[in-house]
Amino acid sequence: MKKTLLSAIVLVAVTAALPWVLGDYGVNLATEVYIMAILAMSLGLLMGYAGLVSLGHAAFFGIGAYTVALLGPAIPSTIVLIGLSMVLAGIIAWVTGMIFIRTSRFYFLMITVAFGQLIFALIWQLKSWTGGADGHKVSAPLDFGFGEMGSPLALYAVMAVAMVIVYVFLRVFVNSPAGRIVQGVMDNENRMTALGYNVRFYKVLAYTVAGAIAGLAGSLYAYFNLFVSPELTGWMFSGQVMMMVIIGGVGTLMGPAVGAALFIILQNFISSYTERWPIILGALLVTLVLVGRGGIVHWVGLARTKIFVRQKEASLQKSSSGHLYGK
């Protein structure tokens, strides 16, 4: 709890200080980073704490974004609209999760890809309603009851606050009894079953929480970008979010957020030089997979063990080998 509070304070201090250092462009970029960090943290919860490798997580992001885009004209309250995005994404995650979680790992990966493509195809095909491939404008104003927040700095503040809240919530969740059980299930499903836990329930719980938070990220993105398109739900975007999680490090909450920052900054940097940024980013990813086991957060951990050898060697070893890597 103390650690959570400390990291939250550091996060608040950093996000509050950043606008003084960054220019207009930087503030805008940081705002996008915060939204993607929320999305990446929610996938990080699934992959790193529940052992569920989903390649369709962007579907929930898209559901949140399209909820704001389509219902914005009908529902003026931002709080209600964002809440609705989360509830809708959460319910869909809960229902689909109950089906998906029955399958084994390979099937889970494949079925989540298919689910993401389903949402993508539905948005694409329901053209008269969603705008199809042309996308949809977002006309809902961002207003929490004290005036419309349209300026870049106001948007920055909203997204920063949202990110800190999500981080603290996820930290509390993974340290809660339910969160501990979720991690226990990832470590050894049979043991948890033998202990009498309803393993399936806790997996679905993690999937639902992750889905709802991805929905939140999507709705925030709609307010930020003022335009949504089917690509937000596609498997390519899901793959990019997975890239963010792995670049940062699986098995932590801060890792995916750091990965999101790095990904967005790299993407912006490279695409300002060349249109062919996917080739370069893809090559970087391939290189990272081959040489950089465990992601940035684990490198920091590794460096720390090198410097403070005796400090909690066992616990670091556990986190840096990672359950998802090798056997």
Add this chain to the structure above:
Amino acid sequence: MSLSILFVQILTGLAYGMLYFMIAAGLTIILGVMNVVNLAHGTFFLIGAYVAYTLVSKHLGFWLALILSVGVTAILGLVIERLLIHRVYGKELEQVLLTFGLTFMLSDAAKWIWGTDIQTIPVPRVLDFSISVGSVDFPAYRLFIVAVGGALAVILWLLENRTRIGAIIRAGVDDRAMVTALGINVGAVFTGVFAFGAALAGLGGVLGGPLIGVYTGLDGDILVTSLIVVTVGGLGSWKGPFVGALLIGLMDTLGKVWFPSFSMLVIFLLMVVILLIRPRGLFGREVAP
């Protein structure tokens, strides 16, 4: 709907199903033998189709283009396995990332080389005619696809069950250590299997080109379709992807006729229903973790 139209729709569904089988077979063998989730599989399809398109437009003729592009995808698969994939055996997450990174690169490279317009490979001249079924015409090329798919299914089954290499592969899946101890170079077998799987995707790309065209984003569509086929049919034998592909091909075609806006939903619901009853697909057995 008249009976002959329904018959033609079923034939069309069968043709798509056989095409899906060609592609899903490659994915299945790589997943089943090597336990590698190959997200670049759709990319091999795309590249096979694009290379064939280029060769055909250079007046090389469809059949030569077919052989050459299948060769190109096989070599590409071979190189990728030797350089990259063999480093991540047994690491599921790293395979996903590596093959996703490859997809990212290769599909952007394809966009760079061939542009973003939809291209079509013309139907080979010998097959460019229609057969009348009752009151409607049915393109002969689709019958050809059905024939190739059927022949491929038989060949794959014979390869697996009647040849030494098939025996080695089956044994390698069950007990790799034992096969290695027998002095068989499992690494080389795996390289061959990966190249073979890539070639199957390439073959699908060339033969599918005249049917569905070649366009940016096709790699993703094909990957998703073949993932659904494998999920529905189940891993572990050829029967799974074969039946799965025919089922998906038929449902997709009929779904497009009956519910044009929701054809994807039809397939997805079919998948969900099957997985609810059989979580490992229709004919699936658990693959080694």
